[in-house]
Amino acid sequence: MSATAARSPAATEVDEWLERFGEALEKDDAGGAAELFAPESYWHDLVAFTWNIRTVEGRDGIKDMLEHTLAHVKPRDWRATEEPEVADGVTSAWIAFETETGRGSGHLRLIDGQAWTLLTTLDELKGHEQGLGPRRPKGVVHGANPERLTWLEDRQREAEELGHTVQPYVVIVGGGQGGIALGARLRQLRVPTIIVERNPRPGDSWRNRYKSLCLHDPVWYDHLPYVKFPPNWPVFSPKDKIADWLEMYARVMELNYWGSTIAKRARYDADAGEWILVVERDGWELTLRPKQLVMATGMSGRPHTPQFPGMERFNGDQHHSSEHPGPGAYRGKRAVVIGSNNSAHDICAALWDHGADVTMVQRSSTHVVRSDTLMEIALGALYSEEAVAAGMTTEKADLTFASLPYRILAGLQVPVYEQIRERDADFYARLEAAGFQHDWGEDGSGLFMKYLRRASGYYIDVGASELVASGKIKLQPGQVDHLTEDAVVMADGTELPADLVVYATGYDSMNGFVADLISQEVADKVGKVWGLGSDTTKDPGPWEGEQRNMWKPTQQEALWFHGGNLHQSRHYSLYLALQLKARAEGIDTPVYGLQEVHHTR
Numbered sequence: 399m400s401a402t403a404a405r406s407p408a409a410t411e412v413d414e415w416l417e418r419f420g421e422a423l424e425k426d427d428a429g430g431a432a433e434l435f436a437p438e439s440y441w442h443d444l445v446a447f448t449w450n451i452r453t454v455e456g457r458d459g460i461k462d463m464l465e466h467t468l469a470h471v472k473p474r475d476w477r478a479t480e481e482p483e484v485a486d487g488v489t490s491a492w493i494a495f496e497t498e499t500g501r502g503s504g505h506l507r508l509i510d511g512q513a514w515t516l517l518t519t520l521d522e523l524k525g526h527e528q529g530l531g532p533r534r535p536k537g538v539v540h541g542a543n544p545e546r547l548t549w550l551e552d553r554q555r556e557a558e559e560l561g562h563t564v565q566p567y568v569v570i571v572g573g574g575q576g577g578i579a580l581g582a583r584l585r586q587l588r589v590p591t592i593i594v595e596r597n598p599r600p601g602d603s604w605r606n607r608y609k610s611l612c613l614h615d616p617v618w619y620d621h622l623p624y625v626k627f628p629p630n631w632p633v634f635s636p637k638d639k640i641a642d643w644l645e646m647y648a649r650v651m652e653l654n655y656w657g658s659t660i661a662k663r664a665r666y667d668a669d670a671g672e673w674i675l676v677v678e679r680d681g682w683e684l685t686l687r688p689k690q691l692v693m694a695t696g697m698s699g700r701p702h703t704p705q706f707p708g709m710e711r712f713n714g715d716q717h718h719s720s721e722h723p724g725p726g727a728y729r730g731k732r733a734v735v736i737g738s739n740n741s742a743h744d745i746c747a748a749l750w751d752h753g754a755d756v757t758m759v760q761r762s763s764t765h766v767v768r769s770d771t772l773m774e775i776a777l778g779a780l781y782s783e784e785a786v787a788a789g790m791t792t793e794k795a796d797l798t799f800a801s802l803p804y805r806i807l808a809g810l811q812v813p814v815y816e817q818i819r820e821r822d823a824d825f826y827a828r829l830e831a832a833g834f835q836h837d838w839g840e841d842g843s844g845l846f847m848k849y850l851r852r853a854s855g856y857y858i859d860v861g862a863s864e865l866v867a868s869g870k871i872k873l874q875p876g877q878v879d880h881l882t883e884d885a886v887v888m889a890d891g892t893e894l895p896a897d898l899v900v901y902a903t904g905y906d907s908m909n910g911f912v913a914d915l916i917s918q919e920v921a922d923k924v925g926k927v928w929g930l931g932s933d934t935t936k937d938p939g940p941w942e943g944e945q946r947n948m949w950k951p952t953q954q955e956a957l958w959f960h961g962g963n964l965h966q967s968r969h970y971s972l973y974l975a976l977q978l979k980a981r982a983e984g985i986d987t988p989v990y991g992l993q994e995v996h997h998t999r
């Protein structure tokens with residue numbers, strides 16, 4: 399805009415609000431600042447104010463948070479960074495601000511001059527900025543120096559020293575996409591880090607999954623930090639292709655990635671303020687002493703296999719879906735797949751393609767959405783080719799998403815799924831006519847809320863539903879009672895003859911890994927990982943407001959969890975990395991609203 403151009407009423411509204419807000423904050427007037435919010439209002443803070451990931455609600459919640467944080471955060475210089483938008487009576491603006499320690503940005507929604515939602519994110523720490531763009535490293539030191547190390551020699555020196563003569567500040571346990579993305583962020587922030595991974599190569603956690611697997615999320619949603627997929631990348635990455643990308647990424651991002659290394663046991667030495675972590679590397683035990691330990695062991699990493707009487711007698715093959723080798727060996731065989739969510743559908747379809755006789759056992763209802771519909775109606779505005787063409791960036795899409803507090807997200811999702819229900823009415827009618835038990839989530843909020851609440855209970859349809867609807871994949875409702883030598887027997891007595899049984903029965907909470915690695919006591923101390931406390935199936939209340947334990951301080955000092963899908967891993971790795979960097983630099987990080995533990999699993 400030129401200096402003489404008239405400011406829009408929306409820009410004036412936002413500027414005036416920010417000015418009053420900034421003045422109240424500078425005067426330490428928590429109550430006055432809170433009064434600028436609507437009675438129903440939400441402030442989602444990613445590390446900038448709280449050194450935590452936290453949503454506070456209503457004027458009282460906001461006032462309390464400010465009373466505890468203002469004195470040390472010292473926020474200032476609030477400004478809008480773009481022309482605000484107005485839709486349906488809501489004025490939305492992208493904003494920026496500073497604190498004593500960092501620079502932040504965010505998003506504001508005003509209704510009738512009062513704030514309805516505010517997002518604040520810490521983007522960088524002053525004096526510890528990432529070497530990006532204008533700050534990129536030079537890569538070479540000109541001039542004469544007989545002691546000069548080449549880039550390669552320097553990398554080799556680092557690899558020889560780190561973990562041996564020099565201790566890493568952070569160890570990340572698990573080198574899947576989560577550990578790799580966080581490792582890349584920490585590398586840019588110059589935090590000495592080792593990633594330990596049981597498998598030999600980056601990407602192996604995808605390679606080891608069933609043969610037919612392709613990502614369920616489209617490419618626009620899946621970018622890693624710093625390095626975007628090229629424009630010829632397929633919409634849905636085949637699993638071995640994404641694995642190769644991760645391997646390439648780990649190498650070019652210069653990660654200290656210890657493959658074929660198992661984290662075996664760990665204990666926190668509170669006096670020394672460090673972990674004593676024993677790892678087995680190439681058959682040798684080695685002790686690492688990092689100050690911070692991050693579990694990036696995967697939400698889909700600890701298989702949950704139910705125990706049925708007679709399993710030990712069964713003569714055929716049986717395994718959890720995570721160990722399913724693919725359909726190759728099962729042509730002409732009878733396969734029973736227990737479960738009816740994503741993995742079950744994918745595995746059933748691949749087995750059917752390869753000439754197996756397939757039965758899916760549906761134990762409870764499942765939410766199904768056709769992939770095309772999901773992309774168009776649910777994701778398209780933020781993550782699609784059209785969104786990119788309209789100027790949407792990955793970072794802005796992630797922040798737009800983060801600007802919607804979880805408390806209101808479910809309500810906003812309901813109409814999306816009503817639209818999907820209407821659009822694909824024939825599809826759902828055929829599926830239900832085949833006896834498939836279908837649901838839309840307990841409050842009709844659909845797939846994404848199921849993911850956030852319990853990370854299960856749905857299938858993104860890429861073709862298996864048609865096989866179910868047409869009866870090509872047979873459907874067996876009910877509960878399994880026991881197995882015999884050659885069959886699965888249901889509670890109603892129905893026998894399902896089987897040469898293969900696949901338990902597509904999901905995964906356990908990530909704190910189970912803590913029990914294995916550290917102790918049951920510490921696993922119980924940090925409690926359940928994932929879920930919002932929505933008081934729906936597998937996500938018991940009370941309301942948490944954020945994902946339990948993810949990307950933020952836990953009840954165990956210096957223990958963190960990282961992971962989620964590619965979007966979450968990309969987005970939240972920044973905020974976790976900044977929390978770790980601040981600690982590495984000795985910056986004071988008083989945590990507001992450390993989560994309480996209500997459930998141990």
Ligand SMILES: Cc1cc2nc3c(=O)[nH]c(=O)nc-3n(C[C@H](O)[C@H](O)[C@H](O)COP(=O)(O)OP(=O)(O)OC[C@H]3O[C@@H](n4cnc5c(N)ncnc54)[C@H](O)[C@@H]3O)c2cc1C
Pocket residue numbers: 571572573574575576577578594595596597602603604607611612613614615659660661662694695696697698699740741911915960961962963964965
């Ligand atoms: C069938 C299926 C389909 C999926 N589709 C998608 C999708 O389309 N998009 C998406 O974003 N997500 C998808 N997911 C979710 C997927 O699990 C995660 O997105 C992704 O794998 C999580 O990455 P992660 O790094 O958190 O965990 P993982 O990839 O599970 O990596 C964890 C790593 O920790 C290692 N590890 C565990 N314990 C130790 C130890 N003690 N010592 C050393 N190493 C250890 C494991 O070997 C593993 O490599 C899918 C999951 C499944 C099962």
